[in-house]
Amino acid sequence: MNLTTKYMGLVLKNPIVASASPLSESVGGIRRLEEAGAAAVVLFSLFEEQLQLEATALEQHLEEGTESFAEALTYFPKVGDYRVGPEQYLELLHQASQQVQIPIIGSLNGISSKGWIEYARKRQDAGAQGIELNLYYIPTDPKMSALAVEKHKVEVVQAVKAAVTVPVAVKLSPYFTSMASLARKLKRAGADALVLFNRFYQPDFDIEELTVSPTLHLSTAEEIRLPLCWIAILRGQLRISLAATTGVETSAEVVKYLLAGADVVMTTSALLRHGPGHIATLLSGLQQWMEAKEYKSVKQMRGAMSQKNVADPAAFERANYIKILEKYKQEYSLKA
Ligand SMILES: Cc1cc2nc3c(=O)[nH]c(=O)nc-3n(C[C@H](O)[C@H](O)[C@H](O)COP(=O)(O)O)c2cc1C
Structure with a gap:
């Protein structure tokens, strides 16, 4: 049975990729993911805001409380609050790429096309075999049109592509006026892969304290349907690698995503719940299903239900x- 797959030009031994999460915050963690069978690992993200803070020592300004931009940034963690800084990130990337056989993909989370882009190149130099760009952004300004939001994303992708030679994946949020059109624009801007989707973390209200509180619940298998639907729609229409992320709890979700047309299937919540060893369970379940349905390769399955x-x-x-x-x-x- 042939489980190999190709994702943004990288040949992978199977379609299971560990998506960005705290599990990749150490070389030991990355090694455990490899040992469990992950075909590639996406490192947790560094945030544009974090890089800006470091680069311009904004923290000092924050304490002085003088600048309006600095004021806005008070909502972000301070420099020392991030568990891994930019230099440590590069060092981790370097060490990990020396010590594991599987490709390591660096993740950048940002929304502007300035300053931090050069950091993408540093990652490439440190050994990243690909860059995943997480363009998490919530357009709350009523004067900002859908077209302007999309144009902005396209420009960021173009800027990153101009800075690196390794493949670039774009991790998108699920809600756009015209997802298929945006996907096409991103491909034309040079994106090598689309990662569908970022989860949309809606804040909750604490009605005792009357505050807005951040919440993060691990996903459930029910949540695969939105990415499943869009992967099935885009496969066959666009020649671009597609990664599925969200809701992979069992091998059934892996099978569904591959049938929809995903080149790779990513997982985080299930690994946080059951440990990295769960990757082996996902892989053996996939193989059992393929055997029962007489599929000889992942390639043969891919997009069969697009x-x-x-x-x-x-x-x-x-x-x-x-x-x-x-x-x-x-x-x-x-x-x-
Ligand atoms: C604790 C935690 C940390 C995460 N950190 C990142 C991150 O740094 N960058 C990123 O792009 N996604 C991050 N994610 C999102 C995951 O990579 C993944 O896309 C999302 O959780 C959906 O997949 P899942 O349903 O398998 O969890 C994180 C998710 C969790 C639960």
Whole structure:
């Protein structure tokens, strides 16, 4: 059985990639992911704000409280609060790429196309075989159009691509007016892969303290459907690598994402819940399924249920919406 796959030009021994998480904060952690069978590891992100803080010693300004930009940044952690600084990050990348056989992908989380871009090149020099760009941004300004938001993302990708020769993946948030069009623009800007999707971390309210509190719940398998749907739609329409991220709890989710058309399937929540050894469970479940269904390779599976390949392509569009509602009504009236 051939589990190999190609992701943004990298040949991987299987389709399971450990996505950005604290599990990659040490060489030991990265080695454990490799031992468990991960085909590649995406390192946790360094944030643009963190790099800016370091570069301009903004922390000092923050304490003085004089600058309006600095004031805005008070909502971010201070320099010393990040567990790993930019230099340590490069050192980790260097050490890890010396000590493991699998590709290490560095992750940058930022939204502007200035200053921090050169950092992408430093990662490449430190041994990263790819860069994952996380463009997490919530456009709250009513004057900012969807087109402006997209243009901005395209410019960041172009700037990073101009700075490095290793492949660049773009990790996107799930909600855009026209996802397929944006995906095409990013490909044209040079993106080698799309990582679908960032989870949208909505804050909660603490009604005792009357504060807005950050929340992070690990994902569940139910959450695969949004990325699953978009991977199935994009596969067959765009020649670009696609990585699935969100909700991979068992091998069933791995199988679904591959059938939709993912080149690789990423996982974090399940590894935090069950430990890195869970990768081996995902892989053996995938192999068992392939054997039962007589698939000989991941390549053969990939996209077998994409929108282009299913018997009923309308199942991914408006027709599906109408069908779901009608089906529910029929079932409900039967029960009533
Ligand atoms: C504790 C934690 C830390 C994470 N850190 C990062 C990060 O540094 N950069 C990033 O792009 N994604 C980060 N993620 C998101 C994951 O890489 C992944 O995309 C997301 O959790 C969805 O996958 P999952 O359902 O398998 O968890 C983090 C997720 C968790 C739970």
